[in-house]
Amino acid sequence: MKRGLLHHVEINVSDLAQSIQFWRWLLEELGYSVYQKWDTGQSWKIADTYLVFVQADKKFIADGFHRRRVGLNHLAFYGESKKQIDEITEKIVAKGIPILYEDKHPYAGGPSHYAVFFEDPDRIKVEVVASVE
Known part of the structure; x- marks a missing residue:
């Protein structure tokens, strides 16, 4: 079902x-x-x-997106493992995409939440979190 x-x-x-x-x-x-x-x-x-x-x-682009307004805050995906999160993080950095909460990375979601947070070109927050290993 x-x-x-x-x-x-x-x-x-x-x-x-x-x-x-x-x-x-x-x-x-x-x-x-x-x-x-x-x-x-x-x-x-x-x-x-x-x-x-x-x-x-075009008429709807001027105000742009902001995740703190009413609507979508972010998209969160499962990754395979901590290793994959690290590999994705390396690719993000190589592409010049800033890591959000960099001072707390990879535990910005808490001590048992291994993830990387970043934004897409429209500033939609994206999170990729390691599956439980």
């Missing part, structure tokens, strides 16, 4: 090409594969769940 499982999440983005470039490496690292592509969007799927990124209409 699939009742209650997440089917998909759709996110409007300010620059589709930039978002695709950002999300591609991370989602593929986590086991997602490209699911759909069209002129104004692209999605990646893992099992029965998929993430959709759609180019926002």
Whole structure:
């Protein structure tokens, strides 16, 4: 039974090409594969769940996104292990993406929560947390 499982999440983005470039490496690292592509969007799927990124209409871009407003705060993904979190962290740093809560990394979520936190090009917070080992 699939009742209650997440089917998909759709996110409007300010620059589709930039978002695709950002999300591609991370989602593929986590086991997602490209699911759909069209002129104004692209999605990646893992099992029965998929993430959709759609180019926002220009009239809605001006105010931008902020996770502390009403709406989405962040997306959190399971990673395979602490080792994978470390590998993802190295890739993030190599790409010049700032690590959030760097002074507490990799335990910014608490002493038993091994994760990396960062932001996508629209400043949506992303978290990848190690599965229990």
